[in-house]
Structure formats: C-alpha cells, structure tokens
Amino acid sequence: MxxxxxxxxxxxxxxxxxxxxxxxxxxxxxxxxxxxxxxxxxxxxxxxxxxxxxxxxxxxxxxxxxxxxxxxxxxxxxxxxxxxxxxxxxxxxxxxxxxxxxxxxxxxxxxxxxxxxxxxxxxxxxxxxxxxxxxxxxxxKLDFHKIKGLEDALAKDPRVCSNYSPLYVDKTFKALQNFQGGPALFTFPNTPIKCAGAPQKVMYIFEEYLRKHGKRDAADIKYYTSLGVIFGVKKYAAVLLELCKKRGIEVTFRHNLIEVNSSASEATFENLDKPGGTLTQKYSFLHATPAMSxxxxxxxxxxxxxxxxxxxxxxxxxxxxxxxxxxxxxxxxxxxxxxxxxxxxxxxxxxxxxxxxxxxGKPLPSVAYDGYTSCPLVTGYSSCILAEFDYDGQPLETLPFDQGKERWSTFFMKKTIMPQLYWHAMLNGYWEGPKLFRKAFHLGMGK
Ligand SMILES: Cc1cc2nc3c(=O)[nH]c(=O)nc-3n(C[C@H](O)[C@H](O)[C@H](O)COP(=O)(O)OP(=O)(O)OC[C@H]3O[C@@H](n4cnc5c(N)ncnc54)[C@H](O)[C@@H]3O)c2cc1C
Incomplete structure (x- = not known):
C-alpha cells in the first residue's frame, strides 16, 4: 500500500x-x-x-x-x-x-x-x-422541504403519507385502512421524479381498496399533477385517462402542491398556467410526491x-x-x-x-441506448398496465400481447418476478433489460 x-x-x-x-x-x-x-x-x-x-x-x-x-x-x-x-x-x-x-x-x-x-x-x-x-x-434526493408544511405533516399527521421514502411509506397503508371518507388527494410535483407512474399507482390501489371495503362512495378521489398530461406516452395516457373516468377519479392538470396545512386539513396548489393563482383543497387523506433533484x-x-x-x-x-x-x-x-x-x-x-x-483505449462500439424505460402501472391488487417505451415515447413492449390493457399476468411479474430479477440478476451484473426477450417474442422483428 x-x-x-x-x-x-x-x-x-x-x-x-x-x-x-x-x-x-x-x-x-x-x-x-x-x-x-x-x-x-x-x-x-x-x-x-x-x-x-x-x-x-x-x-x-x-x-x-x-x-x-x-x-x-x-x-x-x-x-x-x-x-x-x-x-x-x-x-x-x-x-x-x-x-x-x-x-x-x-x-x-x-x-x-x-x-x-x-x-x-x-x-x-x-x-x-x-x-x-x-x-x-x-x-x-427527495426535497420534501420544498413544500411548506409537508415535513411537519408527514411527521405528525397520520392522514399524510408518501410512498417515496422509507421513512413514510409505512404510513400509507395505515392511512388507507383508517380512511373513513372525504377528499383523498394524490399529487405529482413540478420537477422530474423517479418513476413518474408511482404517484398515480398508489391512487388506483387506494381506490380498489375502498371499493373492496365498502367505503368507495364516501371518498372523493382527486389527482393533482403539475404536468399537462396524465402520462408521457400517448398510448398509456389514453388508457389511464379512461381508467380515471371509469373509477370516478378527478384529474386536475398543471397544479403543483406548494403547502400543506395539517391543522386546517388543507393542501394548497399553485396554478402553473396562472402566475400567482392558487387553489386550496381540504383533505382527509393526502399522498404527496416530493419535488426531487x-x-x-x-x-x-x-x-x-x-x-x-x-x-x-x-x-x-x-x-x-x-x-x-x-x-x-x-x-x-x-x-x-x-x-x-x-x-x-x-x-x-x-x-x-x-x-x-x-x-x-479502443474505439467506441456502435451499440447505443435507445431510452428504453418501463413503468409497471399497478392499477389495483391484481392488475397492471406494463408501459415500456423509448426516448421518442414509442411503445417498446416485450410481451407478445397488448400491454396497454390491465392484466393479472403483468401484475404477477411486477409483484413476484421483477424483485427476483433485481436482487439476483441485475445487482449481480447479469440483467441488461428485456431486449433479447422482446426480439424472441416478436420473432426477431421490431426493435
Ligand atoms: C415509490 C417508487 C416506485 C418506483 N417504482 C418503480 C418501478 O415500478 N419500476 C422501476 O423500474 N423503477 C421504479 N422506481 C424508480 C427506481 O427505484 C429508480 O429509478 C432507481 O433506483 C434509480 O437507480 P439509481 O442508481 O439511479 O439511484 P438509486 O437507486 O436511488 O441509488 C442512488 C444511490 O446513491 C447514493 N448516494 C447519494 N448521494 C451520494 C454521495 N454523495 N456519495 C455516495 N453515494 C451517494 C444513495 O445513497 C443511493 O444508494 C420507483 C421508485 C420509487 C421511489
């Protein structure tokens, strides 16, 4: 040494x-x-x-x-x-x-x-x-502090939760079980985030749980997103908007959570299309997705x-x-x-x-990253829409069927297969995405 x-x-x-x-x-x-x-x-x-x-x-x-x-x-x-x-x-x-x-x-x-x-x-x-x-x-990193009052609410208010942090993810299911009715809010912040589908997956699970437990009619479920679309890829966005309609979920675009007032049970959003414009909403449940950087x-x-x-x-x-x-x-x-x-x-x-x-010291190979990404959009306790797409927002689906439909098979993959793939293959350096499977399932055709 x-x-x-x-x-x-x-x-x-x-x-x-x-x-x-x-x-x-x-x-x-x-x-x-x-x-x-x-x-x-x-x-x-x-x-x-x-x-x-x-x-x-x-x-x-x-x-x-x-x-x-x-x-x-x-x-x-x-x-x-x-x-x-x-x-x-x-x-x-x-x-x-x-x-x-x-x-x-x-x-x-x-x-x-x-x-x-x-x-x-x-x-x-x-x-x-x-x-x-x-x-x-x-x-x-998670910037919970950028939303006024959110850290305090996450620490003290059992109705406020976030799946995004190991500190708060355990609160979500408890808050869901204790929910008795009223406005249930789900938010998407005004920054790029990890897994852009996660802020709405939690909402679909919440909605199905209430239906199964006879509480759905008491809930007013609202999704507030800073984006102008529900999802960045047209194919899946259309399916998700339809899903929200079918399940009675209200979607408000271009609204960004800026303050949580836990003692007044209020969440305040800025209207991104109207500088200075805000909207304050009462909540009985709030799932917040923090800004990230x-x-x-x-x-x-x-x-x-x-x-x-x-x-x-x-x-x-x-x-x-x-x-x-x-x-x-x-x-x-x-x-x-x-x-x-x-x-x-x-x-x-x-x-x-x-x-x-x-x-x-060799020349760079010709292989290039095409932007492949995937988002298993869990829509309940046994269903999932498996979005896979590239830089251009074009679907790059692996399986030989339409992944834009809610399916049990893709839910099973998300819940059971993907974790094993992660722990045993990916972290050991053996998993580089499903490209080979995609080619095989599509008989060598397509990307
Ligand atoms: C709620 C939730 C749901 C998600 N769902 C999905 C999904 O369904 N499918 C999917 O594919 N992805 C999903 N993701 C996203 C996925 O977890 C991330 O995209 C992925 O972990 C990114 O990997 P990474 O290595 O870039 O960052 P990370 O896995 O976050 O790792 C970054 C590491 O860097 C370390 N670090 C930070 N700063 C320093 C420093 N200064 N010095 C040294 N080390 C440092 C951290 O401690 C951390 O261990 C989800 C994420 C969340 C939170």
Missing amino acids: RCLDRPVLRIIKVNKFKVSSEANFATSGQSRQDIKCDLLVVGGGAGGCSMAAKFASKLGKNKVVIVEPKDVHYYQPMWTLVGGGMKTLADSGRAMASVLPSDAHWVKDQVAEFSPKTNSVRTKGGDSIQYNFMLVAVGL TPEVLSKCADLVDKAGYLEVSKTNLQHVRFPNIFGIGDCTNAPTSKTAAAVAGQCGVVKKHLAAVMA
Whole structure:
C-alpha cells in the first residue's frame, strides 16, 4: 500500500486511459485514507451496484471502489406494493454489504466534493480517492422541504403519507385502512421524479381498496399533477385517462402542491398556467410526491452538470460530454428518459461496453441506448398496465400481447418476478433489460 504522495504522476496515467495494475488504500493521519483505484463508482443503488458488479468481476479484487453511505439497499419499486399493504418495508431491503460486489472495495461514506479535472473526489469523512475512470450513480434526493408544511405533516399527521421514502411509506397503508371518507388527494410535483407512474399507482390501489371495503362512495378521489398530461406516452395516457373516468377519479392538470396545512386539513396548489393563482383543497387523506433533484454535491459541481443540475452525458452512451473518463447511469443523469430501475437496466449493457472500450483505449462500439424505460402501472391488487417505451415515447413492449390493457399476468411479474430479477440478476451484473426477450417474442422483428 502506498500513500498518494505524487498524485500528478498518477493523473498523467489517467488521462491516457491506462488502467493501473494495483489499487492503493493508504491511511494518513487519524482515519483519513488516500485511495487510488481504476474505477470509482459513486453510489451503490440500482445503477452503481449493478455496474460495480460487472466491472469488479472483470477488473479483479479491489480495482473497483464504491462510495455509498447507506447500510440498507432498498428495491424502491416495491414501495408501491408496501403502500398498498401487499409487501412490507422489510421485504424491500437488504443489507448493503450483502448486495455490493465482494470483489469491490466499499467506502462507507459519501462523496462531498467532485474534482473531475484532477480525477479525484473527497469524501465527507475526509478520504481522498483518485480514479482512472468514474461512474456517477448518485440518484435523486427527495426535497420534501420544498413544500411548506409537508415535513411537519408527514411527521405528525397520520392522514399524510408518501410512498417515496422509507421513512413514510409505512404510513400509507395505515392511512388507507383508517380512511373513513372525504377528499383523498394524490399529487405529482413540478420537477422530474423517479418513476413518474408511482404517484398515480398508489391512487388506483387506494381506490380498489375502498371499493373492496365498502367505503368507495364516501371518498372523493382527486389527482393533482403539475404536468399537462396524465402520462408521457400517448398510448398509456389514453388508457389511464379512461381508467380515471371509469373509477370516478378527478384529474386536475398543471397544479403543483406548494403547502400543506395539517391543522386546517388543507393542501394548497399553485396554478402553473396562472402566475400567482392558487387553489386550496381540504383533505382527509393526502399522498404527496416530493419535488426531487440531484444531490447537492453533484448539482454544485459546475464542471459535471447541465443547467438543471443533472450529470451532463451523451444520451446514446451515457459518457460525460466533457470528461471522457466519466460515465453516468440512472436517475442523476440528464439522459431524457423516464427515471426508473428498468431504464438503469437498459443503460447497463451500453455503459458497460462503452466504458470498457474507453478503458482499453479502443474505439467506441456502435451499440447505443435507445431510452428504453418501463413503468409497471399497478392499477389495483391484481392488475397492471406494463408501459415500456423509448426516448421518442414509442411503445417498446416485450410481451407478445397488448400491454396497454390491465392484466393479472403483468401484475404477477411486477409483484413476484421483477424483485427476483433485481436482487439476483441485475445487482449481480447479469440483467441488461428485456431486449433479447422482446426480439424472441416478436420473432426477431421490431426493435
Ligand atoms: C415509490 C417508487 C416506485 C418506483 N417504482 C418503480 C418501478 O415500478 N419500476 C422501476 O423500474 N423503477 C421504479 N422506481 C424508480 C427506481 O427505484 C429508480 O429509478 C432507481 O433506483 C434509480 O437507480 P439509481 O442508481 O439511479 O439511484 P438509486 O437507486 O436511488 O441509488 C442512488 C444511490 O446513491 C447514493 N448516494 C447519494 N448521494 C451520494 C454521495 N454523495 N456519495 C455516495 N453515494 C451517494 C444513495 O445513497 C443511493 O444508494 C420507483 C421508485 C420509487 C421511489
């Protein structure tokens, strides 16, 4: 082990994209470390863990360093089912140590500063990490605080919940069970979010639960979305609007939740088409989806991000537009697709091939990411519309039947098959999305 006493020497190597033969972990001072690695993966969520698994087995023991602060890795897509009482929060989590690849070195900390010009990062605990290549996979953070009164309401009001956080997802089913009638509000914020379908999935589950328990007539279910459409893909939007009509759900477009007054049981929305215009609505139940943004450490690094604070990458291979030895994956990038774990899977194979080529100093392969993403729109306790589409909002359906219909089979996949695929295949670096299945099911035709 050696200390990073001559970092400049190492940077020269980096800029030639040569992979060094050893990784160094040297302690200097109290507990501070100077670490050097071939590949630094920042974030051990869906994207970081899957990609680290691919490269740790390829590059060898400790050549990959992962920085990730959390003890528990959650399969977040399960939280929709947790909110509906179909799974528990415990079902959705595994010890981080058990999912990160054993051949990688885990630094249990968070990156506090990116310095892409010197190929290094600094962690909150004071470690300095020098890398030859870096993959940024820090996801999105939840900005509950941006909605006045929401954090307070989530802490104290049993009628206010959010499937988006492990802190509050357990509240959803309790609030649903305790609901006795009145206005039930569901919101979609004024920022890009992870899984753009989740704010309405919870609503369909809620509605079916009330019907099954004889309480539906007492409820006034309302969906407030900042968007001008119910879903970004025309095919599924038409089906979902029809579903809302059929189930008596009122949809209000271009309204953004800005305040929750728990003691008055009121939610206030800004009208995005009428500057200064607001609408205040009483609630007996409120499911809030928070605004989201990239973690501050990334958004404040002007060298790495676009104007909106997202890692600025090529949409076809997720390589950074200014630093060729940096790639991104998942929710924190500005690839203009819907932010899901399914999109991460679709990105994995492309990023793996392009990053490997850059590492080897070879020309980039022709394979390109088409924006594939998927959203299993759970519509109740046994039905789902399985949306799959690309950058252009064109359906890219895997199964040989119309996935725009509510079906039990796709619900079964969402509830039973997808979690297994995630834990056993994707996080171990073996799942790159359903493209091969799609080709097989469509007899080699189509994309
Ligand atoms: C309620 C809900 C429902 C969803 N439903 C679906 C669904 O049905 N289908 C689907 O495909 N997707 C769904 N998703 C979305 C999916 O979970 C995300 O898109 C996916 O997890 C994104 O992966 P990621 O690696 O980009 O980010 P994440 O998995 O969120 O991981 C980011 C990681 O980075 C770490 N990190 C953050 N900052 C730092 C730092 N400074 N230093 C080091 N590490 C850091 C975090 O601790 C975290 O572990 C859902 C999400 C939610 C919340």
